Amino acid sequence: AFTSSSVFTSGYAPGYAKLNKRGGAGGWSPLDSDHYQWLQVDLGSRKQVTAIATQGRYSSSDWTTRYRLLYSDTGRNWKPYHQDGNIWVSIIIMHKL
Template sequence: LFHGLFVLSGCYGTLGLASGGVADTQLSASSALDWSTRVWAPSGARLKKEGLPWAPSQSDQLQWLQVDLKKEKRITGIITTGSALSEEKCYVSAYRVLYSNDGKQWSGYKESNSIFQGNNNYGDEVRNNFIPPIVARFVRINPISWYKRIALKLELLGCQKCRVA
């Protein structure tokens, strides 16, 4: 039923991580793993992009990945995957979503006890809908459990051009 409402509202399209509409400079993180001459940078966190996902320099619950959407948007969901590299099959199994309009004061998403079920393997896409939607400029993903190490690719879903009020 809820999925049908999003279809009618037109507010479940992608917000530009996979397509490149969100620039690398709009992605930041608490840290990035620099391992074996390769950096697992925030720019790797784009869903469907080949190569390394984002991974922090250490796996603990203090890590985060941030997306700056440049202006307030209605965000209706998120899709995540892990690392599909044969030598590093790892993923985030649960996470919190925080959001902000100024990048300084953050609110945690309150539905689902604010903890979202992530992946249970590295390759499948897992979608979580935000009911009600988030209206924000900044979104942070804060992993709280993972398999092997934190590794994440994502896409945000929502409205590119619809009113946020």
């Protein structure tokens, strides 16, 4: 299940954040006024996540350039993911084809 801090309009709902989703506007977008944007993915039970993939919005030049990964077993106490002792922040560089 996907939830988010806000939604730009119904065509940009969190459920559209799935990879290769072409419905709606092709991806999730928060309100411009939302300065603490977040997207939450509830896996339903404890899972080991081994990879995360990010892509731009379908049929658009919009994409995420940076995000921070946090995790929680309860949905209340969130912890930043650490890698090699450092808080992990993804820097994504995308090129238009």
